[in-house]
Amino acid sequence: xxxxxxxxxxxxxxxxxxxxxxxxxxxxxxxxxxxxxxxxxxxxxxxxxxxxxxxxxxxxxxxxxxxxxx
Numbered sequence: 849x850x851x852x853x854x855x856x857x858x859x860x861x862x863x864x865x866x867x868x869x870x871x872x873x874x875x876x877x878x879x880x881x882x883x884x885x886x887x888x889x890x891x892x893x894x895x896x897x898x899x900x901x902x903x904x905x906x907x908x909x910x911x912x913x914x915x916x917x918x
Contacts, residue, residue, distance in 0.1 A: 855883040859904065861894045861914075 856876075860869060866888065873884035894901070 855885055856880070858884060858886045859894075860886055860888045861891055862888075863890065864888065 858873065869886050869888060873886050877884045
């Protein structure tokens with residue numbers, strides 16, 4: 849394994865309150881000392897095919913809550 853990532857990418861699937869997501873990311877960012885980058889997708893967007901999602905699906909994933917939609 850290589851060095852730890854300098855930031856944390858978080859994918860949120862659903863229709864959350866965007867301000868709450870950014871506030872939560874700011875709180876965690878302050879605690880862990882790394883930038884937290886949220887990406888918010890609707891369930892339909894998450895089920896679609898794109899270069900970004902192909903890369904995400906092929907990369908290691910740490911599921912925090914719920915189930916993967918694919």
